[in-house]
Amino acid sequence: MRRRELLQGLGAAIAANCVVSNAHPQDPPGPFALPSTRFSANRATQLPRDAFKRKLPIPLAARPTAIGTFEELSDKPRVFGPGDATPIGQCFHGVAQEWGETPEHWRAYGCEPGLPTAIERWNDKKKNFGTIPHYLDGQLIENWSGFPIKCFKVPIVEAMHGFQSDEKRTRVYAYAGMVPGPSLKMRLGQPAMIRFENHLEAEMSIHLHGGHSPSHSDGFPSFYVLQGKARDYFYPNMLPLLCKEGRYVPDLGESQSTMWYHDHAMDATAYNVSKGVAGLAPCFGEEELKLIHDRVLPGLGPHSCLDPEQYQLARDSKGNLDLSYECPENPGFYKHELGKEPYFNPYDIPLVLQDKVFDESTGQIAYDYTGHNGYLGDTMLVNGISYPQLEVRNRKYRFRILDGSNARVFSLRILSSEDFWRLQKNGIDEAAADDATLPTLTSRHQKYENISKPYLRIGKDTWLWSNAVRKKRIVVAMANRADIVVDFNELTQSQHNPDASLKPGETREFFLVNTMPQQDGRGPKVKLDDGGDPRVLPLPFDTADRPVAELRIPMALMKFVVTYNPPGNDPGDPVGDAEASIEDGTSLIKTHNHISDEDVKVVREFIFERGKGAWQVNSRFYDPNISNACPSLDGAEEWVLKNEGGGWWHPIHIHLESHQIVRYEKDGRADEVIDRADPPTPNRLVNLKDVTHEIGKTEVSGLHDTQVLGPNTVVRIRMRHRTWRGPFVFHCHNLEHEDMRMMFNFEPVPGKDHDPNIAPAARSHGNDVTLGDRMGELPWEYPPAPASPVEDSGVNVIPPRPAPKKAKTTTSISGGIK
């Protein structure tokens, strides 16, 4: 019995019980009550007949409706298109008030709080941010610069979308009628003003995930766009400032790369997102553009750094809008073509991974309302269609991968066509007879490692890494992004037998597959009938050495068809179609600013757990009207995130800024004794072991916005809180957990004398006053704080941080609170 071999030592007896309990079907007779909507775990391995026939759609980039300075756009009708006479900020919800506000703390950045009008305050901010000198490789760069504002309009509508085939249409909620939503291409330093107009019978709140945006444009759960109404979201695309030797400089390390936007409305996010409201918002900053320009990253070199409409919309000789920029079938969107689309790059391809259950009789999305543990689909979708194929050349490509599912964790590998089809037939255990004495877990891992094709990972979440790292498998949890570069030339070369390499006229096929075993929304787990390990997976990272559970038959996501067409051959490339120079170890982003022990002023603890049939943080349900943490603005804090749930996975997303990992600890022994049904028990997390070193140096030192807490895990992270006062949220990105209240508010407070244990005395900035005097404040939106200060929960229970390995720093905090 191979399973026995795994259960060694002390864990064996208890784990044997676990085996018994696993033998009984424990899941309720669902998750879907209708026979035609049953979740089928096998569906993903039983490919439909038309799999890999349809082409991978590339989301279109939205074209701005107007570009100009604030004076040019302010109070003018039709800046959101000829059909919209309402000026900026005069729609129902108005524009984020932060647009024209200068609170006192901006004085530190050189701004003048006392100016009388919003335009003056805006220009003052722009001037002061834009003139802070900052250098990249000796060259002066602009931060919040003289770029004019781009206006976009995105209607949120109900539409029909062909997920499974062009004929079978499914009703969706969609940004501009598209699934995934249109790409909102951002330029660092260039503000964007987006009017989201809600045509649904549901309220929305749009969150730009990874953005450093003011609270009223951040998708705070109760700052809605009501049914039939609109809100002007203002994305300044600015960098937070870092105080260095008494002077403020832009924190270039925060330059965003792959952001995305999705719904964040209270109580209904999961349903809304499962119906389609999610899209990508790539952002281009100086450092990344330099990498593209110098052809380190794949692209058309300098031509992929250009935005033909950066300063104004193109017009023809009569002054009318030049429609040759737009896609004829989709007016209002850029033609996917050089010289038309901003930052056009045929070798930079977004892959939005999602999973859904479809009702067999109607082809509609079957959302399982009753499964509050997380909606897991059985049909895999990439960019909104099932099992697509993409034709590529034998050269390097960059793929920005987003896990846009509600509850599925992916483990991504690339397999050759031969290996993939053999595994479809026989499974990994039969394939390539290795060492038969190894336990299943280890031998599977080895076999997969032997046949998987290598690629480079260059970033996680919203940010690029400091250097490229060669990988064969990466784990991507909900809301995580993985930026990778695949060299299809390397994949089609045969070192030992040059005759087997790709030749002119030939094609080769590769498959992107998921090998993560997951049967329900709680998180990845291995069922015994799959021949695997009864324990939960060790770590939600692509650990280098530790074998992790993987599926016997990999789940296909999409197919790559490589045709022979090496770099240097494309006459359409104005710079000679050069190959990207990136390889394992290539240096990428050099400006990440590490948060040191000295910077940390406060340590907070947050425990994510199940309670009363829903989910809680620190034994509380989310209340949108209170502040659960009030960090000092411009300060840095260390947060201890704990997951005691034996089988639950919680990817914790913190809004506003990136965070850094200090320490990732795991109670591996607790993993071995859990029952699959895992009731929360208090005696977990007693055998914690530091596993940070297993994650990989580059990933640990990189920036994150969504930290995955596997079962029985404690993670220490550090983050800064800058520029905006809040309120902001942090929450579990298993969207059902978020809706069932696994969410907290934090609200940075300016001022040197702020006590981070106390809620601010006045929170008038938190009110959504954009309704102005027309409506008054909506009763359920963020009210002012009570007159007396409120003590934060967790006072005196914050655990001391473990002493640093080398006891040389004396400034390390031992008691937690300052």
Next chain:
Amino acid sequence: MFRLLEWLGETEGNDTVEQPSHRLLISDGFANVPVKNQYGKSFRFHDAFVSSNRALVINSMYTVCKGSCPQTSDVISELRKVLFPVFGHQLVFLSFTLEPEVDDCNALREYAKTFGASVDASDACDWHFLTSTPADIERLRKSLGFYDLNPKIDSDVTQHGNSLMIGNPIKDRWSSMVASLPMNQLTSTIRRVAGFTFEQRYGISQY
């Protein structure tokens, strides 16, 4: 993108999206089991409540519960009064028993009396206490999602959750909330999720 809007505008009045032959609703899976209320009146669950074009707030309870039930029932008795001016009889509260062996119609009526729900009220939303055979209650409970993934917890009635299931079967919007949340959050979520009109949902005029 504005031209897409114009296109949407042009076709206004017609349906801009093609109608599928059958629209799949979340509530399609809710069991249509026979149930009886505290007055002894018989219904079929799906026909009587889900297809009745009324908004629903559903919870589970049993009469001898010493845990969360009395509190939850207290909250509901408050909610049905507070929300009556907003919804009138368009909102119905349903409490189904988890111990149908013990809780017959009479037991439920006695229990309802404690919370002022033993006679039809003219100033509060309807509140039905439902019972049925154990097998049908089990079907109902599972189809509505009132279960725990842990079979040990699931089979122990004293460990049942105190969540309120809130929904509007016409608009196909459903949500769950813990009954112990503050009253203003319960009312705002019920209005927002289960409301029919803009005014019911947001408390302000649409225009």
